[in-house]
Amino acid sequence: DQQVKQNSPSLSVQEGRISILNCDYTNSMFDYFLWYKKYPAEGPTFLISISSIKDKNEDGRFTVFLNKSAKHLSLHIVPSQPGDSAVYFCAASNTGGFKTIFGAGTRLFVKA
Amino acid sequence: KAGVTQTPRYLIKTRGQQVTLSCSPISGHRSVSWYQQTPGQGLQFLFEYFSETQRNKGNFPGRFSGRQFSNSRSEMNVSTLELGDSALYLCASSAGQGIYGYTFGSGTRLTVV
Numbered sequence: 448d449q450q451v452k453q454n455s456p457s458l459s460v461q462e463g464r465i466s467i468l469n470c471d472y473t474n475s476m477f478d479y480f481l482w483y484k485k486y487p488a489e490g491p492t493f494l495i496s497i498s499s500i501k502d503k504n505e506d507g508r509f510t511v512f513l514n515k516s517a518k519h520l521s522l523h524i525v526p527s528q529p530g531d532s533a534v535y536f537c538a539a540s541n542t543g544g545f546k547t548i549f550g551a552g553t554r555l556f557v558k559a
Numbered sequence: 560k561a562g563v564t565q566t567p568r569y570l571i572k573t574r575g576q577q578v579t580l581s582c583s584p585i586s587g588h589r590s591v592s593w594y595q596q597t598p599g600q601g602l603q604f605l606f607e608y609f610s611e612t613q614r615n616k617g618n619f620p621g622r623f624s625g626r627q628f629s630n631s632r633s634e635m636n637v638s639t640l641e642l643g644d645s646a647l648y649l650c651a652s653s654a655g656q657g658i659y660g661y662t663f664g665s666g667t668r669l670t671v672v
């Protein structure tokens with residue numbers, strides 16, 4: 448039962464260009480969405496989040512967009528840098544659920 | 560301030576054995592969650608503890624269990640290990656509900672042979 452899906456296992460982008468990572472979810476009870484970044488041999492680190500009452504949240508080079516009707520969110524990284532090369536996990540939660548559901552991850556390669 | 564500490568970092572066990580993994584959350588964090596990461600499967604939720612009480616549990620067999628102590632430190636135990644239990648086990652802590660973001664430890668890499 449994959450409630451959070453990241454259908455692209457990997458993405459390759461040129462340095463300086465935009466990276467767009469996509470995520471779909473099935474449970475309409477989710478009301479909070481997050482992106483985490485993971486480097487090898489480290490735990491995931493929180494990147495950016497968005498509440499279901501918003502459709503966009505921006506933090507520096509990172510912007511998350513939420514389309515509730517389509518149950519879709521995306522993470523935009525502009526401009527992409529080689530240090531952004533990592534695995535990105537999309538995650539979703541609902542208030543009072545006491546758990547966060549993660550997608551399978553998308554590996555981003557930013558080429559110099 | 561110290562991060563989330565997981566011990567040991569690496570572990571090799573034989574099928575049928577049992578294993579206990581430890582997690583010390585960030586000071587002041589009372590919620591501890593455990594996840595299993597395997598290639599292609601992402602992070603699968605195991606369980607969440609808050610103030611020594613399990614508030615939620617994922618879809619794992621009863622061989623997987625956990626507990627939390629009064630100082631918020633947590634342990635997870637896997638009994639009768641199977642080859643498929645080989646994975647990275649991640650612990651995450653948060654001040655309240657983890658929906659606003661976890662801080663993860665570096666994980667324990669368990670290999671079952």
